[in-house]
Amino acid sequence: MSFRDFTEPTLPRVNSGAARLLPLLTTILAALVTILPLRAPGYAALTPAFTLMAVYHWTIYRPDLLPSVALFAIGLAEDLLTGAPIGFAPLAFLLTRAVVLRCRRYFVNQAFPFVWAGFTLVAGSTLLGLWAVHCLIELSLVNPRYTVFRMVLTIAIFPLASFLLGRTQRALMGTG
Amino acid sequence: MIRLSPQVRAGIQRTTLPALILLSAAIVIVGKADQTMFDRFRTTLSDAVAPALDVLSRPLAAAESTLDRARGVVALYQDNRRLEQENERLLQWQQVALKLSADNRQLRGLLKAVPEGKVSYVTTRVIANSGGAYVRTVMVNAGAEDGLARGQAAITGEGLVGRLTEVGSRASRILLITDLNSRIPVVIDGSHSSAVLAGDNSDRPRLVYLATPDAVKVGDRVVTSGEGGIFPPGVPVGVVTTVSSSGPRVEPYVEMSQLGYLMAVDYGLSGALPQPIPPATRPGRRTKTASGE
Numbered sequence: 001m002s003f004r005d006f007t008e009p010t011l012p013r014v015n016s017g018a019a020r021l022l023p024l025l026t027t028i029l030a031a032l033v034t035i036l037p038l039r040a041p042g043y044a045a046l047t048p049a050f051t052l053m054a055v056y057h058w059t060i061y062r063p064d065l066l067p068s069v070a071l072f073a074i075g076l077a078e079d080l081l082t083g084a085p086i087g088f089a090p091l092a093f094l095l096t097r098a099v100v101l102r103c104r105r106y107f108v109n110q111a112f113p114f115v116w117a118g119f120t121l122v123a124g125s126t127l128l129g130l131w132a133v134h135c136l137i138e139l140s141l142v143n144p145r146y147t148v149f150r151m152v153l154t155i156a157i158f159p160l161a162s163f164l165l166g167r168t169q170r171a172l173m174g175t176g
Numbered sequence: 177m178i179r180l181s182p183q184v185r186a187g188i189q190r191t192t193l194p195a196l197i198l199l200s201a202a203i204v205i206v207g208k209a210d211q212t213m214f215d216r217f218r219t220t221l222s223d224a225v226a227p228a229l230d231v232l233s234r235p236l237a238a239a240e241s242t243l244d245r246a247r248g249v250v251a252l253y254q255d256n257r258r259l260e261q262e263n264e265r266l267l268q269w270q271q272v273a274l275k276l277s278a279d280n281r282q283l284r285g286l287l288k289a290v291p292e293g294k295v296s297y298v299t300t301r302v303i304a305n306s307g308g309a310y311v312r313t314v315m316v317n318a319g320a321e322d323g324l325a326r327g328q329a330a331i332t333g334e335g336l337v338g339r340l341t342e343v344g345s346r347a348s349r350i351l352l353i354t355d356l357n358s359r360i361p362v363v364i365d366g367s368h369s370s371a372v373l374a375g376d377n378s379d380r381p382r383l384v385y386l387a388t389p390d391a392v393k394v395g396d397r398v399v400t401s402g403e404g405g406i407f408p409p410g411v412p413v414g415v416v417t418t419v420s421s422s423g424p425r426v427e428p429y430v431e432m433s434q435l436g437y438l439m440a441v442d443y444g445l446s447g448a449l450p451q452p453i454p455p456a457t458r459p460g461r462r463t464k465t466a467s468g469e
Contacts, residue, residue: 034305035229035304035305036229036232036233036236036304036305037233037236037302037303037304037305037314037435038236038305039236039240039433039434039435039436040433043305043433044305044312044314044432044433045309045312045377045433046309047305067192068192068193068196069192069196071196072196072199072200075200076203077221080214080217080218080221080222081221081222081225081229081304081315082304082305082311082313083218083311083313083315083349084310084311085204085207085208085310085311086203086204086207086214087200087201087202087203087204087205087207088204088310090196090199090200090203091197091200091201091204094193094196094197094200095197097193098193098194098197101193127309130310131309133204134309134310137204137205137208138356140356142356142376142377143376143377143378145378146309146377147309150309
């Protein structure tokens with residue numbers, strides 16, 4: 001199996017600096033939202049994977065503007081700041097990128113339900129995979145309840161995140 | 177800048193993603209094998225972004241307090257009546273407490289008991305959330321500069337929250353008692369049966385290594401035992417809510433998802449928690465530590 005980073009220069013050029021930085025800035029913003037404490041019952045354990053939504057969205061529409069190195073750095077910072085086991089977030093983001101890049105041509109210019117279904121598959125398997133890794137490194141069967149709830153919440157909120165990201169993308173880049 | 181030929185550049189681009197995936201996987205394994213390795217990065221980064229997180233978390237706290245106030249106005253009448261009744265009851269208790277405290281002082285004097293050490297508090301605010309489904313921790317906006325030290329207990333007015341595990345100069349991390357890696361020596365109030373409160377990332381930690389498993393009943397109060405010298409004895413922890421074949425479970429007094437402000441308490445015992453061994457001076461084999469953490 002071979003991964004490839006995004007190299008094809010097929011996407012429309014974006015000249016404005018602000019627009020070029022948009023994917024990076026929104027992904028950092030999503031990471032910040034994940035870190036900030038919201039005092040809702042049970043929220044800390046169920047915090048949706050906001051950053052994963054941004055990673056999925058931008059890898060489909062502008063993979064050129066959100067490079068792997070940025071994903072690695074953002075993921076590492078998120079893990080360090082949330083106290084999560086180190087390496088989990090970068091692994092999740094980079095695997096998502098790898099999978100989405102391979103299937104990108106099926107997602108571009110598709111109706112939203114199709115993109116959402118893709119996210120369900122990608123985010124679902126990523127979060128379940130991380131749960132399995134967590135069980136493995138803790139050498140115990142961690143209750144999967146929170147992972148399942150978090151997965152459902154992440155998938156349920158994705159349409160809103162996708163709408164917001166799509167809107168800003170159209171406003172600043174005029175494409176998408 | 178070095179100019180690269182298009183082929184070399186494409187090659188680098190092609191290998192970046194798989195290389196970074198492998199690097200992440202390696203970090204997961206190394207991070208688990210040597211947990212102190214990334215602690216310095218954690219505290220450095222936490223210190224660096226603590227002021228920003230502090231500012232960003234303020235609007236959230238403000239919105240919550242506004243909501244609280246609105247809720248308070250709606251329930252003003254009932255709250256007032258309830259508090260009046262409670263006040264009456266507590267005034268009676270106050271008399272009892274004053275009498276007992278006087279008695280206690282007198283008896284201690286007679287017994288020549290060693291006075292308990294001075295306790296100092298630092299109140300801090302939670303500025304960052306825990307790591308999703310994997311850990312139960314919070315970050316607070318105070319650190320070594322404010323007198324916090326590794327191993328101190330974190331409490332609220334209701335009871336024990338956890339203990340400080342990473343202390344930077346301006347920010348610190350608290351391992352909650354519900355975390356998978358939290359083990360607190362406790363004692364069941366009343367029966368004096370000692371046990372260990374083991375977190376498992378659920379809202380209700382389990383009681384393990386019970387001295388007398390049959391003596392535990394639903395509704396029993398659980399307090400710290402002070403064994404191991406990390407916490408002082410008698411800090412309220414929670415109430416036993418279920419007793420099943422998998423062991424009793426304890427509902428903590430503190431609602432962990434609603435943590436706003438909490439206090440780091442220095443009981444003068446924090447030296448009991450072993451400091452991480454600095455990598456440069458680490459001997460070939462790990463030295464055995466007193467509390468066996």
